[in-house]
Amino acid sequence: MKCNRLVDVGRRQFLRGGVLGVAGAAAATVMPAGQAQAQTARAMLDYPSTKLANLADLKVNEPMDIGYPDAESPGILLKLGTAVEGGAGPDGDIVAYTVLCPHKGFYMSYHAADKTLNCPGHFSRFDCEKGGQQVWGHATQNLPQFALRVDDKGDIYAEGADELIYGRLSNVLQG
């Protein structure tokens, strides 16, 4: 199966057209609630708290497409099925990552068999069970992971990122 190659027009189009333009992606793309712009000059970025999904929406090892901190920043929300360090939720197994490769910004695809994100541009790959550690590749950082909070109702919120997201010099766009 080679449906995720670089020549896949749909994936390339994503980069130009924003998250809503993606063809064939999972249906539950989530938009942030409000404008994600820093309002005041404070020492740390203010990240939006964005509801991504409810626990009931997630199926094990089936990533859900998300946009965080805003719609222009594609990512996935994923229930791994086994607890991992840094995993959220009652089972400690829910994680969320950007899907833009930190090397050159190509849109990565999820390989369910070994729970990795893989880049069609230059073949880097990242381990979703190890905090997004680059298994092998060209990026000079591990994959930005989104901090998650799950409330009493099972709603899952994203509230931050731990590395710079490709294509923006501020994770929360400013300007």
Place this chain on the structure above:
Amino acid sequence: MAYKRNIDRLPIIPAGAKEHNVTCHYCIVGCGYKAYTWPLKKQGTTDSNWMGEDLSKQQGAETEAWYAPSMYNVVKQNGADVHLVIKPDVNCQVNSGLGSIRGARMAENRRSDVTGSQKQRLTDPMVWRYGTWQPTSWDDALDLVARVTARVIDKDNENDLYVSMFDHGGSAGGYENTWGTGKLYFESMKVKHCRIHNRPAYMSEVHSSRDMGVDELNYNYADYEVTDTIFLVGTNPMECQTNLFLNHMVKGMQNGAKVVISDPRRTVTVDSCEQVAGAENVLHLPITTGSDVALHNTLFTYIADQGWVDADFIAKSTFQGDVAVAADSAYPASLGSFEAARVACKMSLADGAAATGLTEAQLIQAAEWIAKPKEDGSRRKCVTGYEKGIIWGNDNYRAIGSLLNIGLATGNVGREGGGVCRLGGHQEGYYRPSDAHVGRPAPYIDQLIIAGGGKVHHIWANDHFKTTLNASEFKRVYNRRSNMVKEAMDARAGATREEMVDAIVGAINAGGLFVVDVDIIHSQIGQAAHVILPAVESGEMNLTSMNGERRLRLTEKYMDAPGSAKPDCMIAAGIAQALERVLREEGRTEYADQFKGYDWASEEDSFMDGYNKGNPEVTYERLRAMGNDGVLEPVTGFADGKLVGTNRLYEDGVFKRHGREDGKALFCMGEWRGWQAAGKAQQQANHRFLINNGRANMNWQNWFLDQGNEFVMDRFPVPFIQINPDDMADLGIKAGDMVEVHNDMGATQALAYPEPTAKRNETFMVFGAPNGAQGNIVNPGVNELILPDYKHTWANIRKISDATPASAAVSYKSWEVEL
């Protein structure tokens, strides 16, 4: 959890920031980068910045308007703190904006007082005093170096001074620095006991290619883009020359080139070629390790027998007759004509298959892809790249010679889409007086030191402890001999300089070794040193080098040196001046006069004293104007405000690298003869596992900066050894377990990394690591002309412990992409 910087925004480069040309100081490809610096209290904005882009918006893939946290730092420039961004240059032909996992961390791997990065960098000279190293001035340190050195050298007798000196470009090498050290040791002195950074003697890695008339860097990277077949032998460019692969080889495959890869293991390169070209266009030859000569001779025989040769080229450009150079101790194989080589190298498909472990069908397919004319009768273009798999492999001279035979026979040298070239390690940057006095074969320095040779050892950015062969024994002896001097110095604490020099000389005459280490960090061999002198890298000085297609560029100085560190050429000048002064004081006037001529004010003066004298068109000013595309050597002129270079060597079909007046290339007449280096067959017979070894994508060479880089050390806290999972099960080893790799030479350690594609009983260990030197278990056996065979090491493996917390935290998944 994986290491994260938790940097979620970066200062924006303002319009008007200073822009500097930078060639990556790591691998031979030499990707172009731009270094931007600007005052600490200034910054660009989303709508006013260096790009003139609207940075309030998400940028697309491959944008020029983004940089990673690893590309940022705060450094000193003319004494003031400045922001620094070093990012790939989209306009450089070499890399077209691509950055590797190594080069794109250059900024982060600069020393910074503000961000705390690379605090391991040396800042001041240090002298062994009061039982440890004490910081001191240059004058004090150089005086001690000169006074002790002067006691063991004399005019026409410098054999007790041993020198280990880098000969590479990039990093802290380059034309300036190889000239500085070269002038000191080969002009002012005639030092015979010397070696190079990665090998235990002072000699070529590719004697046979040069003896056959062919310089080993003869093509243009663009040849990969227009060829019919890419033939890769003992090389792994996706990891070791990353952007040569991604920016040139990939384009070749996209243009229809097939790929033949000779390598005993399935590397990431094999997988990447299959991803790009389709598995049907990639032929991996997983040969029996060390059987390269058999493979090449079989292919050569078959290709010649089929008549798939370039008869015109052979007639016009190669030697006609029988034997041109007869084999002797300086020539490990006879060299001669095409027909003579056919006779000498003759190997049937059946014999070739038996020796290499390949099928006859695989051999035929490889020969067809390399040499069979196309359906319309036109010749097939084939470019050949080789590197350490055969350079540090079995029977170096014949392995390279037999490979070049194929390129010459098919007319693939000096032609578009051709070339038979090293892929290389560091960049090059060699300009020195003649080394003819060293002799051929050159002395095997590391073994001489083990045998008690030498009294004073000057080391220039070599770390034998991490990278030499027979390293276990070398370290034992070296520590003992250098400790004799430390103990003598400790016993005379408080003595005058004169008394201290007497004490040191007493110790070295009793078998001790006085060690002067010039480096950018306090290296492992530096732990044995008595004087440590801090050097700088490119960017901290102006530095010129050439890449694997002979592309010469100037990296402009963009930041201050750490502390009082200096360029190596200026340190060499300082040693020369101190020696001149001491020798004059001692009344050795005639000898002192040999050390005149080092009144350089900067590295540019060294460049003008050396490289410019041989290449008078080339100046810093002109190179600066040529930017990151530079000029391809040799430079032949200057016209219309530009340096004029040489696109490809040997386009005229005249070969002179061997020095022959007739300009004819020679063929190598070397038959396959099994293991060449001593002790290999015996070690193989007595141990279960092949410990193949080499570089990996993530870290640069012996990890000298990467050992202080959290991103790297988080991924591989201990060097990895890739083992077949069934072998691991046999030994009761789990992923991440610490294992000891041990044999008759010594032992080392690694973390076990399961690799399903590894052949049973054949492992691969990353080399040169600070905390698990693979060289500990490599035997001292060398090929003819003192070429080490690091690749052929056998050992047993035992578990030391379960994974440490650091090792347990990392990923052990496959390196092969899944798309």
